[in-house]
Amino acid sequence: MAKVTTRLSDKEIKSAKSKEKEYILSDGDGLRLRVKPNGSKLWLLNYTHPIKRKRTNLSLGKYPDLSLANARKASQEAKELLAQGIDPQEDRKRQQQEHKAIHQHTLINVAKEWFEIKKDDVTPDYAVDILRSLELHIFPYISDIPVSKITAPQVIELLKPIEAKGSLETVKRLAQRLNEVMNFATNCGLVQANPLTGIKAAFKKPKKENMAALKPAELPELMGAIANASIKRTTRCLIEWQLHTMTRPSEASGAKWEEIDWGEKVWTIPAERMKKRREHRIPLTEQMLELLEVIKPISGHREFIFPSDRDSKKPCNSQTANMALKRMGFAGRLVSHGLRSLASTTLNEQGFDKDLIEAALAHVDDNQVRSAYNRTDYLERRRPMMCWWSGYIEEAAKGSLSVTGSTQLQVVSAQ
Structure with missing residues (x-):
């Protein structure tokens, strides 16, 4: 029983x-x-x-x-x-x-996880730009939707009004960033495939515009304008520092005294401040060292070489040089980033080794195999080129160059 x-x-x-x-x-x-x-x-x-x-x-x-x-x-x-x-x-x-997919794996949560990884691969300023664009254009509308429910038509509809305003570059960047988020979700197993692949085809392509830059023959005009402009000495030094060193605006404005090696005459920018996240060394010319001596009484006791007016414990804004150039009458003709183009064009026209110029600009070879094996920064070979460039700027500042250029300066052998 x-x-x-x-x-x-x-x-x-x-x-x-x-x-x-x-x-x-x-x-x-x-x-x-x-x-x-x-x-x-x-x-x-x-x-x-x-x-x-x-x-x-x-x-x-x-x-x-x-x-x-x-x-x-x-x-x-x-x-x-x-x-x-x-x-x-x-x-x-x-x-x-299923509960996680609805309440935990929402677009905003997955995007934040992706951003925590992404921000280590870009400069702090660019990281701020990425997050701000998502907070402004994406999160207010589809933040709480599970990534598994995100569709291409849904995102295209969201971005169409931005395209209608003519902000094509903004649309391009948002589409790219959302694709990165969804690729991250795919790799994490949250979705089977990225549904946003190819959505850029639904929008007009932004016209590629080169950053405004002067021609080499216009350098004397620039140097004269800098000398006569009603700007602070810190700003004047910053513009010339960026011009001589061929650095990006944020790299120049964020320069620290501890990064300067006076003995070796080298400025070393750490990887975390570089666009490509690689340490960048710049040989310091006599003119660059003179610029540092000029600014030293102003900021030598501070952390940053070019401190902010509002808070001396912080660096000046990366747009400081750009705004000054606009006030000097170069709006539409020159932006601070264009100082790099001016340097590149001049050095290429003078016949300097392209590898040395690219290294000076801290460009990374698009050929990943070549980039992996070619890790030299040609520091010593770049010294003569940088000395020539600083000398060229100095001559332009004296007004000794005609508007068509001069043959007084000879290209120094870079071998």
């Missing part, structure tokens, strides 16, 4: 005391209450796995949080799944994953 299990009662459960070893109280049909030595009481359903045919336990919850009546209800629901050949533990995991 089969053994008949007496059903549990609330009174019996409440009065169950802990013992030295845990023990089981059975309610029948596999529903059990495990009483542990610490006094806690846990509901379990002991069942046979529908495929593996092995006995296993399903945790239902803790008493009294889960009452006897609700434990029986949860047990019955699990048995209904078993009757359909579904393992209740696997069904629970599926539900948890």
Whole structure:
């Protein structure tokens, strides 16, 4: 005769005391209450796995949080799944994953995870630009949507008004950044494939415009304007420093005294401040050293060579030089980043080695194989070229060059 299990009662459960070893109280049909030595009481359903045919336990919850009546209800629901050949533990995991997909793996959460990795590969200013663009144009509209529900038509519809305003470059960057987020989601297994691949084809392409830059023959005009402009000495030094060193605006404005090696006459910009995240060394010419001597009484006791007016503990804004050039009458003709183009054009016209020029500009070879093997920065070979460039600037400042250039300066051998 089969053994008949007496059903549990609330009174019996409440009065169950802990013992030295845990023990089981059975309610029948596999529903059990495990009483542990610490006094806690846990509901379990002991069942046979529908495929593996092995006995296993399903945790239902803790008493009294889960009452006897609700434990029986949860047990019955699990048995209904078993009757359909579904393992209740696997069904629970599926539900948890679906819950995560809805509440945890939203676009904003996944984008923030992606950004934590991305920000280490770009400059701080660019990282701020990336996050700000998403916060302004994307997050207010689709931040809470699970990445698994993001579709191409949905994003295209979101970006179309921005395109209509003529902000084609903004659309291009947003499409690129959203693609990176969705590629990250794909690699993390949150979506099977990136649904945004190719959405850029739905928008007009922005016209590529080169940054405004002067021609080499216009350098004397620039130097004369800098000399006569009503600007602060710090700003004047910053513009000339950027011109001589051929650095990007943020690299020049963020220069620190500790980065200067006076003995070796080298300025070393750490990787975290460089666009391509590679340390960049610049040989210092006599003219560059003179610029540092001029600015030293102003900021020599500070961390930054070109400190901010508002807060001397911070560097001046990377747009300081750009705004000064506009006020000097070069709007539409020259931006501060264009000083690099001016240097590059001049040095190329004078026949300097292209590898040395590219190294001076801190450009990384697009050929990944060549870039991987060619790790030299040609520091010593660049010294004569940089000295020539500083001398060229100095001559332009004296007004000794005609508007068509001069043959007085000879190209120094870079071999």
